[in-house]
Amino acid sequence: MIPIVHERRRFTDVMDEEIDEDRRRRRMIDRKTVSFIRGRMETCALDLPRSSKTEVTTRLALTERMREVKEGATPNTAPFMREKPQTTAISPGCKLDLTVAVSGVPEPGVQWFKNDIAILADSQRVTITTKGGRSTLSFSKCKEMDAGLYKVVARNEAGQVTHKFRLLPGHLPGVCDTPEVTQVGETEMFLKWGPPIDDGGARIICYMLEMKMSGEAKWTTVADNIDHEFYKVSKLTPDTTYFYRVSAKNFMGWGDASPASPATKTHAVGVTGARKMVVSQQMLQLQKQTESGRTPPTFPDRREIDYSKELDPVKLKTGENAELQIRKYNPVAEVSRGRYGTIAKCVRSDDQRTFVLKVMQNKDRESEVKHEYEVHSSMRHERIVQLHEAYSVGAFTFFVMEPLSGMDILTYLAAQYQYNEQHVYTVASQVLDALSYLHWRGYSHLDVQPDNIVVVSTRRCDVKLVDLGSVQKMSNLGSDISPSGALDYTAPEIILEKKAHPTSDVWSLGCVIYALLAGRSAFGGVDDEDTKENVQFSRFKLEYLNPGVSQEVVRFLMLIFKRDPSKRPTVEECWDHKWLVESDYMARRRERATFYGARLEEYDRSYHEARVRVAIKSANLLNFNDAAFPPTITYDTKNLCIV
Numbered sequence: 001m002i003p004i005v006h007e008r009r010r011f012t013d014v015m016d017e018e019i020d021e022d023r024r025r026r027r028m029i030d031r032k033t034v035s036f037i038r039g040r041m042e043t044c045a046l047d048l049p050r051s052s053k054t055e056v057t058t059r060l061a062l063t064e065r066m067r068e069v070k071e072g073a074t075p076n077t078a079p080f081m082r083e084k085p086q087t088t089a090i091s092p093g094c095k096l097d098l099t100v101a102v103s104g105v106p107e108p109g110v111q112w113f114k115n116d117i118a119i120l121a122d123s124q125r126v127t128i129t130t131k132g133g134r135s136t137l138s139f140s141k142c143k144e145m146d147a148g149l150y151k152v153v154a155r156n157e158a159g160q161v162t163h164k165f166r167l168l169p170g171h172l173p174g175v176c177d178t179p180e181v182t183q184v185g186e187t188e189m190f191l192k193w194g195p196p197i198d199d200g201g202a203r204i205i206c207y208m209l210e211m212k213m214s215g216e217a218k219w220t221t222v223a224d225n226i227d228h229e230f231y232k233v234s235k236l237t238p239d240t241t242y243f244y245r246v247s248a249k250n251f252m253g254w255g256d257a258s259p260a261s262p263a264t265k266t267h268a269v270g271v272t273g274a275r276k277m278v279v280s281q282q283m284l285q286l287q288k289q290t291e292s293g294r295t296p297p298t299f300p301d302r303r304e305i306d307y308s309k310e311l312d313p314v315k316l317k318t319g320e321n322a323e324l325q326i327r328k329y330n331p332v333a334e335v336s337r338g339r340y341g342t343i344a345k346c347v348r349s350d351d352q353r354t355f356v357l358k359v360m361q362n363k364d365r366e367s368e369v370k371h372e373y374e375v376h377s378s379m380r381h382e383r384i385v386q387l388h389e390a391y392s393v394g395a396f397t398f399f400v401m402e403p404l405s406g407m408d409i410l411t412y413l414a415a416q417y418q419y420n421e422q423h424v425y426t427v428a429s430q431v432l433d434a435l436s437y438l439h440w441r442g443y444s445h446l447d448v449q450p451d452n453i454v455v456v457s458t459r460r461c462d463v464k465l466v467d468l469g470s471v472q473k474m475s476n477l478g479s480d481i482s483p484s485g486a487l488d489y490t491a492p493e494i495i496l497e498k499k500a501h502p503t504s505d506v507w508s509l510g511c512v513i514y515a516l517l518a519g520r521s522a523f524g525g526v527d528d529e530d531t532k533e534n535v536q537f538s539r540f541k542l543e544y545l546n547p548g549v550s551q552e553v554v555r556f557l558m559l560i561f562k563r564d565p566s567k568r569p570t571v572e573e574c575w576d577h578k579w580l581v582e583s584d585y586m587a588r589r590r591e592r593a594t595f596y597g598a599r600l601e602e603y604d605r606s607y608h609e610a611r612v613r614v615a616i617k618s619a620n621l622l623n624f625n626d627a628a629f630p631p632t633i634t635y636d637t638k639n640l641c642i643v
Contacts, residue, residue, distance in 0.1 A: 076104075077104055078104060079102050079103070079108035079156055079158070080437075081152075082382070084163045084433065085099060085100060085165050088166075089171075089202040090147065091142065091169070091251070092141075093141050093142065094141070098136065098138075099136045106156050107156070110152060110153070110154050111155075114151075115148050115149055125141055135152070144169065148167060149164065164581075166587070168201050170201045170250070172253055172254070173198060173199050173250050174248075176195065176258040179193040181261060185267060186238045187234065187235060189266065191209070191231050191232075191244055193207075194417070195229060195248065199248070199459070200250045200255070203459055204248050204249065204250055204460075207229070207248055207249070208221060208224040208226070208247045208254065209231050210246070211242055211243065211244045212242070213240055213241065213242055214243070214263060219245065223291075228287075230283060230287075231290075238267065238268055239267070239268040240265065241264065242265075243264075244264075305380050305382060306380065307380050310378050313378040314377040316390045316397075317390065317392070322392065326391045328350055329349075329355065329357055330346055332346060332347055333406075336406065340368070340469070341359055342359050345403065346400075356400075358399040359398055360398075361395060362392070368469065376390075377390060379438075383430050383431070384437065384438075384465050384466075385404065387399055387401055388401060405458050408453060409450055409453040409461075409512075410516070410604050414600035416597040418596060421550060421590040421595075424517060424590075426463075427453065428513055430462070431453060431509055432571055432574055432575070435465075435505050435506075439474075439571055444472060444502050444504060445468070446504060446508075447469070447485035448485075451467075453465060453512065470484045474501070474502055476502075480499055487531045487532060488524040488525075489511045489512070491504035502570060502571070503569070505571070506560055506574065507565075507568060509560070510560035511523070513557065514545070517553065518544045521603070522540040523539065536563070538562070540561060546593070549593050550590060552577075552578045552586070552589070556574075559577065
């Protein structure tokens with residue numbers, strides 16, 4: 001008797017076969033339809049090029065174009081958008097400039113559309129200025145009718161690229177959380193509060209803190225230019241009860257005040273057991289700027305990007321002059337540590353500007369440090385952290401970079417009371433922009449994980465890609481590399497020590513999206529071997545995703561998590577997916593899917609504990625050259641946590 005063998009097949013494999021069969025049948029139908037219509041001499045829509053092939057330059061097209069340039073056939077290169085306008089809130093009467101920066105040979109022509117209708121800048125209120133690959137759509141005074149779906153298209157002889165965004169009606173910010181008094185002294189109190197859940201569709205510019213003593217009816221303004229979510233109130237009366245409230249401001253004005261804080265009493269003079277107030281040096285530095293009367297800008301300062309650094313990279317300075325220059329940067333707070341270095345916020349002594357300082361040891365890592373410098377020194381994109389200066393002094397190499405909040409995206413969302421799928425979409429789209437630039441330059445990041453996606457400011461979900469130590473040159477046919485990132489965020493071909501591809505970054509981004517929507521790793525196992533097996537066989541469970549996630553993001557994850565890198569979408573093809581479409585319908589669907597940040601807390605803690613476990617333990621990274629810079633973060637190796 002012949003035994004019957006029952007084959008167990010994975011759901012995703014069956015889905016792949018069904019999709020492939022559906023595409024095969026569609027091609028057969030398309031060919032027959034084309035033949036029929038051509039026989040009748042009618043125009044056939046199927047003869048027109050697909051939008052994904054004409055509006056987006058794929059990696060293969062770029063490779064072919066590079067080959068043609070090398071062979072001298074043509075000097076043309078397809079357009080690429082270096083800077084893109086983002087979805088923005090507007091109000092009647094406000095001024096607005098929307099800018100796109102485009103590269104390509106010949107210089108691409110740029111056209112703006114609103115609701116698929118070309119914008120004709122023939123009035124004083126709406127103007128379009130184009131110069132040197134940069135086009136700006138300006139509104140001298142916005143009106144309610146300006147809200148809608150916009151599109152900017154760049155074209156030249158080699159192809160075209162499209163970007164969509166929206167202008168939304170803005171409103172005043174919502175109510176902030178009730179301020180909390182965390183420390184009390186005889187004449188001082190230290191307060192913290194959270195930003196409003198509803199920011200009115202625009203960036204929070206500053207906060208106003210008010211106080212009153214018990215028995216008083218009138219509130220007194222402590223400060224109305226606070227650029228952070230804390231404040232140290234001084235010159236209070238001992239043994240007196242105080243109340244506090246806080247308001248937020250965006251470009252439209254002040255929102256309503258928060259509920260008053262609970263009654264809090266200062267200590268009496270000479271009371272025993274009173275603790276001394278502890279405030280970090282970084283917080284004191286920020287408050288010093290507030291007390292100096294500095295007025296926060298109405299709109300965030302947009303730092304101009306010097307693209308000439310791609311051809312003339314930042315120089316690595318050495319010698320005695322480099323040692324003198326690096327001493328101008330005074331570290332005020334250590335932000336994080338990695339396997340080979342530490343990150344600290346610092347203030348430059350000559351102009352009091354804030355930067356981020358990355359300190360790396362050179363011992364036994366000269367080639368790796370040199371490679372990271374060479375890659376980072378020429379990268380210029382709005383979604384990749386910018387390198388300003390580089391120094392090599394003794395046993396250390398220093399990168400002076402633009403200031404960021406220091407909070408990665410996982411910790412940021414875990415700290416929110418609520419967030420929604422729209423926040424995750426924003427993160428995914430901004431990381432895709434960064435990866436698109438890297439792939440356009442012929443590189444892959446190869447270490448996309450939450451720790452390397454850092455929030456620019458704690459006010460808004462606005463991120464940049466950091467840590468370019470794992471970036472490698474990547475050919476379209478793949479390249480051999482060594483695994484270096486976290487296992488559960490590494491593509492299967494890298495774990496199997498096969499050739500990595502640009503789509504390896506897409507896999508890692510899918511892992512980040514899953515983690516933010518599920519509060520757990522997509523492929524994390526009980527140990528490293530279990531994790532490797534989960535990745536190799538693409539074992540993940542959709543039921544762990546938050547209830548209420550859209551079907552579009554589920555399909556997007558299923559499209560990404562393919563073991564074969566050739567079956568995954570490229571970065572450019574990701575933009576064609578319905579989940580990433582910038583439309584009112586999809587935005588409303590994403591905004592309705594709300595989640596609680598507390599669900600991310602446990603995974604946030606375990607993820608960072610694992611990072612601390614492999615972090616460098618050297619105590620000399622912020623005490624170089626006998627400068628005696630005080631470290632503000634210590635690593636408890638016993639409890640595996642950051643103190």
